[in-house]
Amino acid sequence: MRSVVVFYLCFLLCVGLGLACIICVCVWNSHWRGGFAWDGTAQQFNWHPVLMVTGLVVVYGIAAVLYRIPLTWGQNKLPWKLLHAALMFITLVLSIVGLCAVFDFHNANNISNLYSLHSWIGIAATALFALQWVVGVAGFLLPCSPVSLRKLLKPVHVWMGGSILSLSIVACISGINEKLFFVLKGTINGTQPYSKLPLEALLGNSLGVLIVAFGLVVLRILSNQNWQRQDSRPEDSAYTPLPQEEND
Ligand code: HEM
Numbered sequence: 001m002r003s004v005v006v007f008y009l010c011f012l013l014c015v016g017l018g019l020a021c022i023i024c025v026c027v028w029n030s031h032w033r034g035g036f037a038w039d040g041t042a043q044q045f046n047w048h049p050v051l052m053v054t055g056l057v058v059v060y061g062i063a064a065v066l067y068r069i070p071l072t073w074g075q076n077k078l079p080w081k082l083l084h085a086a087l088m089f090i091t092l093v094l095s096i097v098g099l100c101a102v103f104d105f106h107n108a109n110n111i112s113n114l115y116s117l118h119s120w121i122g123i124a125a126t127a128l129f130a131l132q133w134v135v136g137v138a139g140f141l142l143p144c145s146p147v148s149l150r151k152l153l154k155p156v157h158v159w160m161g162g163s164i165l166s167l168s169i170v171a172c173i174s175g176i177n178e179k180l181f182f183v184l185k186g187t188i189n190g191t192q193p194y195s196k197l198p199l200e201a202l203l204g205n206s207l208g209v210l211i212v213a214f215g216l217v218v219l220r221i222l223s224n225q226n227w228q229r230q231d232s233r234p235e236d237s238a239y240t241p242l243p244q245e246e247n248d
Pocket residue numbers: 048049050052053056057099102103104106112113114115116117118119120121122123125126167168169171172173174175176177178179182
């Protein structure tokens with residue numbers, strides 16, 4: 001009972017931190033960076049952090065801990081599987097549009113692509129996520145996938161899930177840092193330098209801290225064995241032609 005209460009407190013913290021990340025990245029880009037457009041200008045770039053943080057961090061993190069909610073344990077697993085896959089699909093769409101925003105912005109302004117450490121980590125995180133989504137749908141949702149394959153895939157899927165979240169967080173931290181160095185140049189463009197910690201830098205740094213805190217709470221939930229779904233109910237296998245469904 002105590003473990004369930006602690007879970008819900010962690011889950012609440014996770015949702016609260018996720019919302020705070022989204023609000024923070026939206027306020028930064030709308031209030032401090034001039035808002036949003038899709039015309040090749042810096043306003044188009046602003047979609048990039050908003051969509052990446054919302055998609056590959058917050059929606060992804062919430063989708064990852066979905067199976068751990070004790071309320072779902074006694075229920076048929078299929079609807080939760082579909083919700084998990086749907087949230088991951090939303091993440092996929094948001095991150096693809098988020099990447100299009102920055103590639104398009106770079107191309108429109110003759111800036112080279114994929115030159116920074118941030119972009120390397122970021123593209124790796126997105127590519128691994130896309131691969132994980134395709135393999136996850138094929139391996140766990142298609143009724144024709146054999147149980148032996150599901151058993152083989154599950155530990156890899158869980159490990160990859162945590163690794164992709166960690167990579168996304170590293171990408172966000174490096175991206176925020178890079179952006180703050182780009183825009184807070186001091187007298188050159190009429191802003192205060194980053195080293196003076198103006199309000200915008202305070203907001204950007206706080207966003208980074210919130211993202212790290214969100215990630216740590218998600219990884220904590222994922223690593224607790226007591227919060228793993230207990231697939232003991234025979235009804236769980238009723239919706240699938242594979243009787244050992246509860247093992248995946
Ligand atoms: C999971 C999150 C993120 C991923 C996967 C990601 C990925 C990428 C990729 C692949 C590029 C290269 C685009 C190109 O070369 O044309 C890029 C560029 C950029 N991103 Fe991100 N990004 C993420 C989050 C962020 C955040 C939160 C910020 C904060 C403002 C940010 C700031 C930048 C900046 C300034 C660039 C342009 C400079 C560069 O190419 O390094 N990114 N991002």
